[in-house]
Amino acid sequence: MSTGKSRLFYTFGPENASFKARVEELSGENIDLCFQCGACSSGCPLAQEMDLLPSKVIRYAQLGIEEVLDSKTIWVCSTCFNCEVRCPRGIDIANVMEALRQMVLRKKYDRVRLDKLTPEQLRELPQVAIISNQRKLSA
Amino acid sequence: MAYYPGCTLKTTAKNFDASTVAAARALDVDLVELPRWNCCGTVHALARDDVMHYLAPIRNLIRVEQMHEEGVVGEKKVVTQCAMCFNTLKRANLAANEDGEKMGKIRDIMEKEPEYSGSVEVVHFLEVLQREGWDRVRQRVVRPLDGLKVVPYYGCLLLRPRGYGIDDADNPRIFEDLLEALGAEVLDIPYKTKCCGAYQTVHMKEVTAEVSHRILEQASEAGADFVATACPLCQFNLGDRQKEMARLFPGFENIPVVYYTQLMALAFDLEEEAIAVDQNYPDPRPLLGERGLI
Numbered sequence: 001m002s003t004g005k006s007r008l009f010y011t012f013g014p015e016n017a018s019f020k021a022r023v024e025e026l027s028g029e030n031i032d033l034c035f036q037c038g039a040c041s042s043g044c045p046l047a048q049e050m051d052l053l054p055s056k057v058i059r060y061a062q063l064g065i066e067e068v069l070d071s072k073t074i075w076v077c078s079t080c081f082n083c084e085v086r087c088p089r090g091i092d093i094a095n096v097m098e099a100l101r102q103m104v105l106r107k108k109y110d111r112v113r114l115d116k117l118t119p120e121q122l123r124e125l126p127q128v129a130i131i132s133n134q135r136k137l138s139a
Numbered sequence: 140m141a142y143y144p145g146c147t148l149k150t151t152a153k154n155f156d157a158s159t160v161a162a163a164r165a166l167d168v169d170l171v172e173l174p175r176w177n178c179c180g181t182v183h184a185l186a187r188d189d190v191m192h193y194l195a196p197i198r199n200l201i202r203v204e205q206m207h208e209e210g211v212v213g214e215k216k217v218v219t220q221c222a223m224c225f226n227t228l229k230r231a232n233l234a235a236n237e238d239g240e241k242m243g244k245i246r247d248i249m250e251k252e253p254e255y256s257g258s259v260e261v262v263h264f265l266e267v268l269q270r271e272g273w274d275r276v277r278q279r280v281v282r283p284l285d286g287l288k289v290v291p292y293y294g295c296l297l298l299r300p301r302g303y304g305i306d307d308a309d310n311p312r313i314f315e316d317l318l319e320a321l322g323a324e325v326l327d328i329p330y331k332t333k334c335c336g337a338y339q340t341v342h343m344k345e346v347t348a349e350v351s352h353r354i355l356e357q358a359s360e361a362g363a364d365f366v367a368t369a370c371p372l373c374q375f376n377l378g379d380r381q382k383e384m385a386r387l388f389p390g391f392e393n394i395p396v397v398y399y400t401q402l403m404a405l406a407f408d409l410e411e412e413a414i415a416v417d418q419n420y421p422d423p424r425p426l427l428g429e430r431g432l433i
Contacts, residue, residue: 028187045334049346076343079182080334081299085308092300098185112342125341126151126375128223132181133338135192 016064023061026099033089034058040083040093049076054083054093061096074100075111075137101136111137140267141203141217142170145224146178152221152371154415158400159220159264161413165279165403166271171212173202181223182338183230190244196231197245201252203259216260218267220400222370226296229261229303263297263305264400265313265369276320281408283322287430289402290363291315291325292354293332294373308332317399318367321406328357335376348383351376355384355394364426367399374398379420395423405432 024031034055041053050073052060060068068074074097083093105111112133122130142163148156163170176199184192203217219225235242236257246254268276291314298304298311306313311332315325333354336347355377358366368374378396385391397419404414405427414433416423427433 026186026188045350046336046339046346049343076339076346078334078337078339079185080295080337082295082332082334084300094300095185099187102186102189117341121341124379126147126371128145128147128181128221128372129338129340129375131146131178132223132372133341135180135182136338137342 019066020064023099027095029091029095031058031061033091039086043082043086046076069104105139108139110139140214141206141212142172143217143219145221147371154418155398157415158404158413161409162400162403165407179224179227183227193231193245196228197255200259201255215258218262218264220264222296225263232261266305269313273316273320280406282406284406285322287323288326288362288364289318289323290328290358290366292366292368294370295334298332326361326363328361330354330357335373340376347376348380348387351380352384366396369399393421395421397423
């Protein structure tokens with residue numbers, strides 16, 4: 001991911017401002033409240049599968065860096081709201097993750113395709129799993 | 140009161156449905172299944188501009204109001220079991236009451252439906268039991284689960300997000316109270332509210348098995364006989380996914396996972412169809428037989 005590069009100087013340009021505004025509009029969250037304490041990341045049950053920790057995703061969003069949309073993290077999040085309960089600043093991080101997913105899904109992207117599931121999977125999996133998975137990860 | 144079972148309780152979680160209906164009947168709690176219910180949507184629409192995904196849950200709430208108007212049920216209340224249904228219906232209901240603009244849009248789209256007034260209360264079956272009183276549950280027990288060590292597993296959506304749950308998000312008691320009323324020995328594990336991996340089980344099978352394995356590992360270390368669940372997705376990830384865990388973790392030993400209502404049916408000494416443990420994986424029958432419970 002290109003976002004992993006360290007930058008000595010960072011300019012917050014108009015494109016960053018508009019990306020950040022879109023995230024805030026879609027999520028309904030004031031992401032500037034985050035002061036990087038890391039409580040969300042430490043409590044996340046799926047953090048080990050993520051390329052960016054949840055707290056870092058928030059930082060990227062604060063800085064309006066659109067490449068955060070290429071992160072695996074937004075697709076690994078299972079919306080369990082552990083971060084929401086832990087955040088001392090009252091940010092519902094799951095809402096921010098949803099906003100970022102939606103920004104990608106609304107370009108007709110499917111992370112998981114129903115027609116790619118095998119007959120065995122369709123037989124084995126409970127409906128609640130398939131439907132929620134499709135709701136979260138397909139356009 | 141009106142009962143919304145949701146899709147999974149009619150297919151892979153029939154045992155949850157059967158034990159719920161039977162346990163309620165045993166306590167004289169009258170559950171009337173919603174006529175023509177539809178999918179709740181399974182997950183709440185978190186994006187601020189999302190209106191479309193409110194239609195499914197709101198339509199179900201309209202059915203509840205209709206049932207009340209027709210005198211089928213005495214209270215404007217709907218009880219659910221699946222944690223996902225509970226969360227989705229409850230959040231849509233609260234949004235309907237708080238967001239007038241959104242409700243206006245929903246009304247415009249659903250022009251063929253009667254207007255939803257927002258007056259239905261969405262409750263989980265555990266809350267119904269709590270309101271009936273633990274003493275009432277205790278009095279109905281004919282075969283106490285003496286010496287049975289049970290870990291209550293809450294998962295996510297019964298308790299979170301904060302303000303939408305059935306109990307305190309950090310230190311819940313409701314599940315423990317029920318199990319104690321049934322006579323079981325309740326064991327506490329730190330991961331009782333940690334996510335089981337949820338819907339990621341569809342395309343991230345190994346990861347989900349790993350996440351759920353950590354929960355079961357704690358249950359085993361605590362010396363649990365059973366893990367009790369309250370959600371068909373938790374049940375699948377903690378139960379059925381043990382097939383995957385056996386492959387991933389050499390030496391892994393199965394631990395039976397049952398719905399809390401199945402434990403109620405056992406303690407109330409209800410008929411075999413109500414306990415329905417033949418549908419659980421791993422099979423809890425050997426252990427139940429050993430303890431003289433079936």
